[in-house]
């Protein structure tokens with residue numbers, strides 16, 4: 001630990017303060033990352049699956065769409081329950 005602190009590009013006392021600050025930020029950083037991943041997955045689930053081409057598409061028709069599979073339709077087709085919601 002001592003070696004590590006001395007290797008940081010800060011004066012010793014500043015390095016110690018920085019380590020404590022980062023340790024105290026761990027929980028909020030963890031929450032932020034989890035939230036970002038959740039939001040990204042939610043956004044991805046708004047995409048529709050084009051079965052013909054085997055790709056996800058950003059379909060503008062949303063619930064009016066009849067040619068693609070929504071996330072829920074795709075899941076029920078696979079027989080998987082959505083554990084995130």
Ligand SMILES: [Zn+2]
Nearest residue numbers: 048059065068
């Ligand atoms: Zn669609």
